[in-house]
Amino acid sequence: MKKLVIALFVFAMLAGCSSNGGGNPAGDGYKIGLHYELTGEVADYGNAELEGSKLAIKLMNQKLGEDKYESVEYDNTSSTTEAVTISTKLVQDGVIGVVGPATSGASAATYQVLDGAGIPVISPSATANNVTQKNPDDENSEVYNSVFRICFEDSYQGAAMAQFAYDTLNAKRVVIYGDSTTDYAKGLTQAFTDQFHKLGGTVVATEYYVAKDTDFNGTLTKIKDMTYDALYIPGYYNEAGLIAKQARAMGIDCPIIGGDGFDSTTLVDLAGATALNDVYFTTAYTTVGASDALQAFIDAYKAEYNKEPGMFAALAFDATNLLMEACEKAGSNNPADIQKVLVDIEFDGITGSFSFDATHTPIKSVLVVELVDGVQASAVSVSPKM
Amino acid sequence: MKERGIFNKYNAFWLATILVIFGLLFGLIAAGVINQVYLTVLMGIGINIILAVSLNLIIGLTGQFSLGHAGFMCIGAYAAGVVMKNVSSSVGGVLLGMLIGILISVVVGLLVAGPTLRLRGDYLAIATLGFGEIIRIVILNMNITNGAAGMVLQKVVDWPLIYIMVVLTLVVILNFGRSAPGRACLAIREDEVAAEAMGINTTKYKIMAFVLGAVFASVAGSLYAGCYYVIKPDMFTFNKSIEILVLVVFGGMGSITGSVIAAIVIGFINIFLQSFSDIRMIVYGLALVCIMIFRPGGLLGTKEFSYSALYKKLTSKGASK
Numbered sequence: 001m002k003k004l005v006i007a008l009f010v011f012a013m014l015a016g017c018s019s020n021g022g023g024n025p026a027g028d029g030y031k032i033g034l035h036y037e038l039t040g041e042v043a044d045y046g047n048a049e050l051e052g053s054k055l056a057i058k059l060m061n062q063k064l065g066e067d068k069y070e071s072v073e074y075d076n077t078s079s080t081t082e083a084v085t086i087s088t089k090l091v092q093d094g095v096i097g098v099v100g101p102a103t104s105g106a107s108a109a110t111y112q113v114l115d116g117a118g119i120p121v122i123s124p125s126a127t128a129n130n131v132t133q134k135n136p137d138d139e140n141s142e143v144y145n146s147v148f149r150i151c152f153e154d155s156y157q158g159a160a161m162a163q164f165a166y167d168t169l170n171a172k173r174v175v176i177y178g179d180s181t182t183d184y185a186k187g188l189t190q191a192f193t194d195q196f197h198k199l200g201g202t203v204v205a206t207e208y209y210v211a212k213d214t215d216f217n218g219t220l221t222k223i224k225d226m227t228y229d230a231l232y233i234p235g236y237y238n239e240a241g242l243i244a245k246q247a248r249a250m251g252i253d254c255p256i257i258g259g260d261g262f263d264s265t266t267l268v269d270l271a272g273a274t275a276l277n278d279v280y281f282t283t284a285y286t287t288v289g290a291s292d293a294l295q296a297f298i299d300a301y302k303a304e305y306n307k308e309p310g311m312f313a314a315l316a317f318d319a320t321n322l323l324m325e326a327c328e329k330a331g332s333n334n335p336a337d338i339q340k341v342l343v344d345i346e347f348d349g350i351t352g353s354f355s356f357d358a359t360h361t362p363i364k365s366v367l368v369v370e371l372v373d374g375v376q377a378s379a380v381s382v383s384p385k386m
Numbered sequence: 387m388k389e390r391g392i393f394n395k396y397n398a399f400w401l402a403t404i405l406v407i408f409g410l411l412f413g414l415i416a417a418g419v420i421n422q423v424y425l426t427v428l429m430g431i432g433i434n435i436i437l438a439v440s441l442n443l444i445i446g447l448t449g450q451f452s453l454g455h456a457g458f459m460c461i462g463a464y465a466a467g468v469v470m471k472n473v474s475s476s477v478g479g480v481l482l483g484m485l486i487g488i489l490i491s492v493v494v495g496l497l498v499a500g501p502t503l504r505l506r507g508d509y510l511a512i513a514t515l516g517f518g519e520i521i522r523i524v525i526l527n528m529n530i531t532n533g534a535a536g537m538v539l540q541k542v543v544d545w546p547l548i549y550i551m552v553v554l555t556l557v558v559i560l561n562f563g564r565s566a567p568g569r570a571c572l573a574i575r576e577d578e579v580a581a582e583a584m585g586i587n588t589t590k591y592k593i594m595a596f597v598l599g600a601v602f603a604s605v606a607g608s609l610y611a612g613c614y615y616v617i618k619p620d621m622f623t624f625n626k627s628i629e630i631l632v633l634v635v636f637g638g639m640g641s642i643t644g645s646v647i648a649a650i651v652i653g654f655i656n657i658f659l660q661s662f663s664d665i666r667m668i669v670y671g672l673a674l675v676c677i678m679i680f681r682p683g684g685l686l687g688t689k690e691f692s693y694s695a696l697y698k699k700l701t702s703k704g705a706s707k
Contacts, residue, residue, distance in 0.1 A: 039667060074660065080616045081430060086660070088422045108538045109616040128535060136538050137471075181526065183535035 040078025158191030241270025462607025536618030638684030
């Protein structure tokens with residue numbers, strides 16, 4: 001028995017050493033760390049983003065005519081603990097910058113390590129409010145020097161929808177029916193309510209559901225008897241799809257509005273095409289009225305992976321290109337030089353053109369997409385009046 | 387049998403072992419052989435050792451199948467998190483939070499243990515699972531814990547503190563296992579009815595073991611909060627309890643040595659597989675299946691490593707020659 005234990009021990013030690021031997025902390029080469037959720041709960045996002053990032057690197061290398069940039073990929077298993085370990089590993093690997101993670105929790109766990117090492121991190125989709133700041137509870141706290149993101153904040157998206165509902169849909173009274181268990185939905189609810197009140201509208205009632213609920217008839221019956229012009233559902237497509245279906249079946253025919261959590265084909269599968277009329281949601285990405293650059297990306301993505309790209313792939317494509325563009329502009333593979341370029345960069349990406357504000361969050365407008373029979377029919381760009 | 391005092395050669399051996407390992411780690415870290423990556427992994431292993439050993443006390447030594455361990459870890463983590471955020475973001479803050487976490491865990495542990503430990507087997511597992519979730523959902527809906535978003539914290543705990551806590555946990559739990567209440571727990575594990583017939587107050591000892599296990603789970607949670615930057619309620623779902631349970635089963639239910647080895651081995655397997663994310667879960671699962679097929683009792687079964695046994699073995703071998 002002891003022999004077995006000793007053998008296992010030796011094996012484990014050897015395993016540890018062998019992977020250690022390859023590490024080269026010196027910053028030669030142009031390695032880009034891809035730090036994504038490839039397995040675990042949010043593996044969908046991570047894998048889509050990995051594909052977007054790899055495509056960006058491939059196209060950039062083709063454009064440059066040499067294999068200049070290479071990727072170092074790690075799976076943080078959707079766990080913040082693992083995200084910390086991987087961040088220390090990426091520092092050891094001597095990357096010029098990191099793209100990822102996809103979610104705000106894992107991102108927050110990596111920032112202190114990577115920022116401490118002065119390595120730029122660009123998150124494609126960490127949307128939580130103030131996540132680029134050292135104390136996310138305080139919007140005036142210090143901003144991490146090396147942390148950037150290319151998506152808008154939850155609060156910005158909620159405010160944009162309030163603006164759209166008030167101005168375009170002419171809704172003066174709104175009922176909110178949101179998820180009480182996710183930070184995302186709570187952020188959206190708060191921002192929508194604040195902005196809507198500011199504009200002079202009334203939030204008639206705020207009801208909550210719990211993620212993974214499937215029967216919403218009880219609350220919807222209550223909502224049905226109220227007087228309102230639109231129903232706002234901050235939450236993800238799994239529940240939003242079912243709520244839309246059950247609401248329409250019950251005869252609630254006002255506009256249903258939501259956030260980018262609606263942006264999934266699953267929404268149509270769950271709600272059925274007929275229920276998805278007069279539905280609007282905010283997003284950072286749509287293929288409706290695609291620009292040439294976006295169309296080129298869609299074609300390249302289809303050729304590479306044989307499927308349609310989604311929002312996450314597009315954001316990761318932009319984030320990776322942003323890092324490489326900054327690196328080219330800096331003309332150096334020193335993370336500190338790249339960070340300096342990033343702060344003032346004017347980036348022209350497939351999800352829009354933007355520069356960074358003081359919190360390293362992009363200044364860009366939000367798209368509001370209308371669904372007709374479950375299909376994205378039109379998109380308008382909205383900026384909330386702050 | 388003659389009484390052994392605290393100052394005997396075996397305890398001296400153990401003290402020497404503790405100091406040698408500490409010195410070794412210190413030297414390797416100072417020399418840069420253990421880099422930041424491995425240090426992070428080692429700290430994770432340390433926390434897992436505390437979790438596995440404390441769960442083993444409940445499952446392995448006392449035979450009570452608890453699935454609520456992550457709940458107590460959650461209490462410790464949030465107690466430390468709240469103190470760090472509102473009082474002081476320092477080692478002192480973590481220790482104060484740890485103390486508060488321990489107190490809350492004792493109270494909650496008693497509340498949980500009272501009604502549930504009268505249940506057995508599957509019923510107990512489901513009841514503790516439920517309580518673990520209740521703890522998590524309460525924390526999810528509190529304002530001071532920042533709800534679903536969790537808390538972003540500074541890293542203030544360094545490895546020596548974790549090492550000290552691991553040693554402390556091992557000393558307390560190993561000694562508990564050999565004390566009179568510990569023997570009573572073993573008796574309950576072997577046969578609850580017989581133990582009761584022998585006059586053991588089974589409920590009392592089960593509660594004792596459960597609360598002690600809960601306290602150390604909470605300590606591990608506080609340490610986690612102090613060195614992993616982010617705590618969120620969704621880290622402490624019953625999946626986390628299962629992860630800890632896997633460590634216990636892997637090492638052998640009833641063997642504290644086994645739990646320690648399992649935490650170390652699985653920690654290293656994890657880091658070795660980090661570069662192969664596609665097959666990671668497959669290999670991990672396969673390793674567990676193999677252990678269960680070839681060693682159904684876990685790596686060590688119920689065996690413990692002890693200097694006194696080693697000494698006896700060596701001397702008896704020497705005598706037979």
